[in-house]
Amino acid sequence: MNTAASRRRPATIHDVAREAGVSRGTVSRVLNGGHYVSPTAKAAVEAAIRRTGYVVNRHARSLITGRSDSVAFLLTEPQERFFEDPNFNVLLRACTQALADRDIPLILMIAGTEDERRRNLRYIEAGHVDGVLLVSSHSGDPVVTRLHEAGVPVVACGKPLGQTARIGYVAADDRGGARDMVRHLYASGRRRIATVGGPLDTPGGVERLAGYRETLDECGLPADETLIATGDYSRASGEEAARVLLERAPDIDAVFVASDLMAQGVLDTLARAGRRVPEDIAVGGFDDSPAALSSRPALTTIRQPWDRISAEMVRTLLARIAGEEPSAVILPTALVRRESA
């Protein structure tokens, strides 16, 4: 290993070819799958690559193929909300690793402000990445349309709301998860089941509320709008929503909360109001975030399969890049029983 030499001038495909006694073309073929290469030549090339420490120059390759062999992870959130969300960490981490398995670097992009959005779109539309993993919770996000119009392969995390364009996405079964939780509350004898929903311009907000409504109906409980409050997924909004609920309907015996963070806030308010959980009121969360474990009592919640979501996002994005049509993937959630319900 000529470490010193390879540092000052990295080995090129020429060096490998010379070393192996073959032509550039043959080396290139070995690099790209090894079809139409004799076993002898292939072995010689592989040995030469090892000896020279050759690593392909991706820029040169990209220049001619037109592919960049990289993928953007684009986060479009006005606030820092997502970065505080523990789910986001899991998602980002798992996507990075799923891509790394295929030797594709992940480029992290954050488009909080209008300016950042413009810059990132410019970068993406210039063809500097082959595709985009999109994390954008809000409906009517102009980024989605722009990317779609530019013909850039996109896979969104969660169903993009209010989007006419056919765009691929991967999501947890929010509605099913909500149903499971409300059924669980009902099965444990609760009959006055309230809910704290998420923002209605997010898919989670819409679907989880729908699941709640469906299940109430299915169980024969009356639809009662005073039992429905809405938050913005923050802890503070959970506190506030619980206050409102207690005032409007003091006799509630269960709350299904659309996120663990909000559920923490709900627990705070309930504790302050002297209600015991789960004796007086059962509380069900959503996400199975670390907060669910650290809250007192520990939260019964719905686990979203983030590892599978990430894996599917990467898989479908690569399929899309390879020319397949956009697809929608919905993955099942799981009820996690702890102390609060």
Place this chain on the structure above:
Amino acid sequence: MNTAASRRRPATIHDVAREAGVSRGTVSRVLNGGHYVSPTAKAAVEAAIRRTGYVVNRHARSLITGRSDSVAFLLTEPQERFFEDPNFNVLLRACTQALADRDIPLILMIAGTEDERRRNLRYIEAGHVDGVLLVSSHSGDPVVTRLHEAGVPVVACGKPLGQTARIGYVAADDRGGARDMVRHLYASGRRRIATVGGPLDTPGGVERLAGYRETLDECGLPADETLIATGDYSRASGEEAARVLLERAPDIDAVFVASDLMAQGVLDTLARAGRRVPEDIAVGGFDDSPAALSSRPALTTIRQPWDRISAEMVRTLLARIAGEEPSAVILPTALVRRESA
């Protein structure tokens, strides 16, 4: 804007040159700072760029310049620990944005396993990035040495321990922060001040403990090894460490804990032992993470200037890439007074 046309074949520098009635060379000069270009030509080129929607092909540029105009954010942690750490989010986010301001994409790399480490090193050593923002807490990390030997510009977050190689880094003033906290505890009348330190193979663990020791000495309090416990920054380890401390020294009236997460664990144990905070025992944390605000009572803690740390990491890395010598930057922390002390 010929959106349709520009999609099937993006404008090249040739198109711009033709459109502006100048040569490739002139366009290139405008693109790279505009020196030695007449105002007329410059204006013509800029207009042509706008009309054609031209965006530079970074692959072609990189091929000849040898630079990639991208930077890696490399996380080397055996466990998921860092991803759970709220500080990490702030750091990653701020670095991404500081780089975006300079139009440099951030490539996220995670080297948890040995295999991932090898792959990422291979990528970096091949020159696919111009430099590395390194987040690695443990001493003796082989990655640091490898990168240094390969001559890749590196800036670490936190002082790399046990490293002979001169490597640039940016860190919060852990020792000073610890001093501030212990002085604060002393000033509020506490005289039996214990500590729960971090792992001693992390710079935070070492420095914060040192600051604790120095301040005890400075205040004329006796050095007492039974007052020192160690955790691994996790909440559970905080619980355990507090148990140990209470057993060894039931008369303690203050604890300086080297992280907010551990401090939460300490609070749990104290509550279970019937000790009131801050009446019986004062508790000081470190990090000013969201956990500090949500714990009951809210934690008095030390804020690390993550936004400035990120900005400095990016600044010094770019300086290093430009040829400057590695530098060490230590940034001041701030005491945040809440209820626990």
Place this chain on the structure above:
DNA sequence: CATGCGTCTGTGAGCGTTCACAGTAGAGAA
């Protein structure tokens, strides 16, 4: 024996930039 086919190999061209160099024009100095 010619023909065709499948497997393997080398060669030239070109991807879109930057860089070094050569060259032009105009201003000022000798």
Place this chain on the structure above:
DNA sequence: TTCTCTACTGTGAACGCTCACAGACGCATG
């Protein structure tokens, strides 16, 4: 006038790779 200097401009040659093509070889088929 002539020379020099500065400001500006255009041109060819890379950078390292892939792709299309052409050619060579062995083998089976007609």
